[in-house]
Amino acid sequence: MTGSFGTKVFEVSQSSIVTPSDIAISEALNYEEQERAGDKPAIYIKAPGAMNISFSIQVMAPYADVVGEIRFWLLKMRTQQPEVLTLGTTAWGSNKMLLNKVNASEIVVAGDGTYSKAKLDLSFIEYVAEGTDEDGKKAAEGPVEKAARIMLAEGV
Helix, strand or coil, X not given: CCEEECCEEEEECCCCEECEEEEEEECCEEXXXXXXXXXXXXXXXXXXXXXXXXEEEEEECCCCCHHHHHHHHHHHHHHCCCECEEECCEECCCCEXXXXXXXXXXXXXXXXXXXXXXXXEEEEEEECCCCCCCCXXXXXXXXXXXXXXXXXXXXX
């Protein structure tokens, strides 16, 4: 196992090659520069920012189900459920990570209509707490999230 996101395992085996590459980890402070007369600005540190992690996965038949991998990651993002992200033996972030972007590119469709290759770029953000709108209301779960959870549970 080279890592995992929740129950999804990144691995290299005789039947499956799904490994992250081009891994990038970033985090920045939330701060405010305060002007001072005749001097450099003072820095007011508000809080640490959320950690961001991104990486790519190359999926190729017959070592991976190309369409299945694309569907899985799109559905996983649509469920809006943060999970533990582990790369190697390290779980990243002080909290769980939320998959916030999936980009499938370099898709190759074979002559018989099957997908033979794709590159998946996945982006995650550290999920510290559920936010609210201006009125203090949490986001309502909609039909897209419900359908995505059902489809993942059914292995679609």
